[in-house]
Amino acid sequence: MSSETILYIVIAAILSFGLAVFMYGYRSKYTGTLKWSFGLLRFLTLFAILLLLINPKFKSDTYTIEKPMLPVLIDNSASVVELGQSRKVSALVSELKLNDALNDKFEVSYFSFGSEFKEIDSLSFSERNTNISKALKTTQELYKNQIAPTLLITDGNQTLGNDYEFAGTTFRNPIYPIILGDSTKYTDLQVQQLNTNRYAFLKNKFPVEVILVYNGTGSVNSQFIVKQGAAVVFKSNVTFSETNSSKTLNFTLPASAVGLQKYTAQLLPIDDEKNTTNNVKQFAVEVIDQATNVLVVSKIIHPDLGALKKAVTTNEQRTVTIKKPSEAVSLLNDHQLILLYQPDRSFAGVFSEIEKLKKNTFVITGLETDWNFLNSIQDHFKKDVTNQTEEVSATINPNYGTFAVEDIGFENFPPLHTLFGELSITVPHEILLDQAIDGFASESALLATTEVNGKRDAIWDGEGLWKWRAQSYLESNSFESFDEFIAKMVQYLASNKRRSRLEVSSETFYYNNNPIRISAQYFDKNFVFDARVSLQITAVNQETKERAVFPLLLKNNFYEVDLNSLPPGSYSYTVSVQDETVSRSGSFTILDFNVEQQFLNANVSKLNRIASNTKGEAYFVTKVSDAINALLEDDRYQQIQKSEQKVVPLIDWKYLLGLIVLTLSLEWFIRKYNGLI
Numbered sequence: 001m002s003s004e005t006i007l008y009i010v011i012a013a014i015l016s017f018g019l020a021v022f023m024y025g026y027r028s029k030y031t032g033t034l035k036w037s038f039g040l041l042r043f044l045t046l047f048a049i050l051l052l053l054i055n056p057k058f059k060s061d062t063y064t065i066e067k068p069m070l071p072v073l074i075d076n077s078a079s080v081v082e083l084g085q086s087r088k089v090s091a092l093v094s095e096l097k098l099n100d101a102l103n104d105k106f107e108v109s110y111f112s113f114g115s116e117f118k119e120i121d122s123l124s125f126s127e128r129n130t131n132i133s134k135a136l137k138t139t140q141e142l143y144k145n146q147i148a149p150t151l152l153i154t155d156g157n158q159t160l161g162n163d164y165e166f167a168g169t170t171f172r173n174p175i176y177p178i179i180l181g182d183s184t185k186y187t188d189l190q191v192q193q194l195n196t197n198r199y200a201f202l203k204n205k206f207p208v209e210v211i212l213v214y215n216g217t218g219s220v221n222s223q224f225i226v227k228q229g230a231a232v233v234f235k236s237n238v239t240f241s242e243t244n245s246s247k248t249l250n251f252t253l254p255a256s257a258v259g260l261q262k263y264t265a266q267l268l269p270i271d272d273e274k275n276t277t278n279n280v281k282q283f284a285v286e287v288i289d290q291a292t293n294v295l296v297v298s299k300i301i302h303p304d305l306g307a308l309k310k311a312v313t314t315n316e317q318r319t320v321t322i323k324k325p326s327e328a329v330s331l332l333n334d335h336q337l338i339l340l341y342q343p344d345r346s347f348a349g350v351f352s353e354i355e356k357l358k359k360n361t362f363v364i365t366g367l368e369t370d371w372n373f374l375n376s377i378q379d380h381f382k383k384d385v386t387n388q389t390e391e392v393s394a395t396i397n398p399n400y401g402t403f404a405v406e407d408i409g410f411e412n413f414p415p416l417h418t419l420f421g422e423l424s425i426t427v428p429h430e431i432l433l434d435q436a437i438d439g440f441a442s443e444s445a446l447l448a449t450t451e452v453n454g455k456r457d458a459i460w461d462g463e464g465l466w467k468w469r470a471q472s473y474l475e476s477n478s479f480e481s482f483d484e485f486i487a488k489m490v491q492y493l494a495s496n497k498r499r500s501r502l503e504v505s506s507e508t509f510y511y512n513n514n515p516i517r518i519s520a521q522y523f524d525k526n527f528v529f530d531a532r533v534s535l536q537i538t539a540v541n542q543e544t545k546e547r548a549v550f551p552l553l554l555k556n557n558f559y560e561v562d563l564n565s566l567p568p569g570s571y572s573y574t575v576s577v578q579d580e581t582v583s584r585s586g587s588f589t590i591l592d593f594n595v596e597q598q599f600l601n602a603n604v605s606k607l608n609r610i611a612s613n614t615k616g617e618a619y620f621v622t623k624v625s626d627a628i629n630a631l632l633e634d635d636r637y638q639q640i641q642k643s644e645q646k647v648v649p650l651i652d653w654k655y656l657l658g659l660i661v662l663t664l665s666l667e668w669f670i671r672k673y674n675g676l677i
Helices: 003-024 032-054 086-098 100-105 132-142 164-170 303-312 325-334 345-357 371-377 465-476 480-493 604-613 621-633 654-673
Strands: 057-066 069-075 107-113 117-119 150-154 175-179 188-196 199-201 205-215 220-228 231-240 246-254 259-267 280-288 292-298 318-323 337-341 360-365 381-383 389-396 416-419 423-425 429-437 440-452 455-461 502-505 509-511 517-522 535-541 547-555 558-562 569-577 583-591 640-649
Touching: 003 032, 032 654, 069 086, 069 132, 086 100, 086 107, 086 150, 086 621, 100 621, 107 132, 117 132, 132 150, 132 164, 150 604, 164 604, 175 604, 175 621, 188 259, 188 280, 205 220, 205 231, 231 246, 259 583, 280 583, 292 303, 292 325, 292 480, 303 318, 303 337, 303 465, 303 480, 318 325, 325 345, 337 345, 345 371, 360 371, 360 480, 371 381, 389 440, 416 465, 423 440, 423 455, 455 480, 465 480, 502 569, 502 583, 517 535, 517 547, 517 569
Parallel strands: 069 107, 069 150, 150 175, 199 280, 292 318, 292 337, 337 360, 360 455, 509 583
Antiparallel strands: 057 640, 107 117, 188 205, 205 246, 220 231, 220 259, 259 280, 381 423, 389 416, 389 429, 429 440, 440 455, 502 517, 517 558, 535 547, 535 569, 547 558, 569 583
C-alpha cells in the first residue's frame, strides 16, 4: 500500500470522526449511552463508505510446492507377452504406485502405448504394433516446459513409426529405459521383410523381394521356399555366417489364375532354433485380367501432371499415359478415362472423338485454359471469364453422396489458381468441393461430378494440385490421403457400372496387423444419400462357419465398420439395410501376420543409446530398484517452491459492505426501539 493511500485513509478517519462528533457530540439532543452508540455507528458507517471510495489495494502472498513430473510409459504390445514379461510389468507398475518416497518426490503419471498413446486404463498386452517414437514425441509435447524425467518400460522392439533412437535426440528430459527381456543372443533365422505388388495382371509375372536374416555364431545352411497350397512354386538354398548374416532374394512368380492367390514363404528352421514363428510369412496377390488405363491429354508441361500420375498409379491396377492433343486422338478407345488438362483449341479433335466414343472425362482447368473454346465445344458447364486471375480455396460438401469421401483437410491446403468468373454447371450434378475466396464461399463449384445417360464426367476449376499433395505429406508424413482421394475420383469416373442404392467398398484381402475396414453408402429411391438408416454386416468364416454381426457407424457421408476383431481366415459377408430388402454381398480374406512375434529378445543396444543421448540410464527390469534410487538421489529433480502474489482491491472485500449494512441497520433498530422514528 502506497504512502499516498495511507494518507487518504488517515484523512478519511479524521473526517469520519469529525462528522460523527459534529452530529452527535456537538449540540446533540441525545444523552448518555444513545449519544455514544449513534456516534460510534455513524463513524463506522462513514469511514467504511470513504474506504470504499479510496479503494486501497492489499497484497497477499501464497506459496506452493511443485513436484517434478515423472511420466511412466508402458509398452502394451503383444511382444511383451511373447518375451514372457507381462507379469513383471504388472508387478513393476504396482511397485511404482506403492513407493511412497517416489510419489512424495514426483508427480507420477502412467501412460500405455502400442499403435496409439493414451493414459493408462488397464494393460492387455494385445496391441499388434509398437510405436515408441510416437509415445516419446507426445510426452515431449506434454511436458516441454517442465522437469519430467521419463521411465520407458519396453523391450525396445518397434514395429511402427520413425526410429525412436533419433526421436530421443530432441528430447529435453532424460529417459530411463526399463528393459524387458535380456540381451542373450539366440540362434535364429528370420524372414525379416517380404515385398510384392498387391495386384498382378493375368499371364504376367509379378516380382517378389524377400530379406532373410540370421542371428547366431558359426555358419548354417537352410532353404527358402514359397508354397501355393501344397505346391512349391519357388525354392532356393541359402547359407549364412556371422559376417554374412543377411540375404536378399529377388524372383518372380507367374500370375496364372484370376482372383486372390495366397502364398506362404518359409525359411526352413535349423536345429535348436527357439523361435520358428518368424520363419514363416504369408502374402497374397490379387490377379486381374484387366487394368484401368487413364489417358492424360495436355498441351503444356505442369507439375500437376506428375502429381496426378503418381497419385493414380499408387494403385497397381491403374496405368497413366500422358500425350499431347495431336497424339491422343488415336488412343482414346484404349482408355477407360480421359483426363483433359487445361484444354484449348488444339483439343478440338479430342473432344470430337470423345463425343463419338462416349468416353468418361475429367476436365481440369486453370490459367492456361481457353474458356471461349471450352464453352463452345461442350454444353455441360460454362464460365464467363475475364483476364483477371483468382486464388481459390476448397471446402468439402458434407452432403456429397455420389461416392464415399473423407475430408483430408481441404480447408488447410494452399489456394489453387483459376481465372476469375462464376462456373455454371448446366446438367444434373453434385458438388464435391465448394469454392472459397479469402475464407468466404463464392457460391461457385471448385470440383463437381455429373452423370448423364450413363456417361460420367467431372470438372475441377483450379490448377496447383501438386501443392495439395505436398501439403498432405507435410501434415501426415504420407501422400496416402491425397492419393486415395484422387484414386476414388478415378475409380468412379473410369467405371460405367450402373449405380446401386447400396454401394459397398472393401478389399479382397487384409493383413491382420493393419486396419480392416469396410465402408458403404445407402441411397434413397431418388439416389440421395440417406443417413437415417441402420446398416449391419454379417461376416461368416468359410472354414468354421462362425457368424459375426457388426453395425456400420455413420461417418460423414458414408457408413464404416472396423473388423479388426475377426481372426485370420476367409470370410463371406453381407451388408444389409434394416427394414429394407436391399443388401450387397462379397468376400475377403484376413492373412495372419503378427509382427510382435518376430522378436527373440529386447533391443538392449538401442535402449542404451537413447538413455545415453538424453543423459539418462537404462536398467533391466530385475534392477528396477536401482532405477528408483537413481531418480530419488538425482539432484536435477528437485521440488520447487513457487510464490504467487495477489493484489486485491478493497472494493472486492464483501465484508466491508456487510459492515456498512450492519451499522446502518443497528442505528435504525436502536432508533426504532427507543421510539425515535
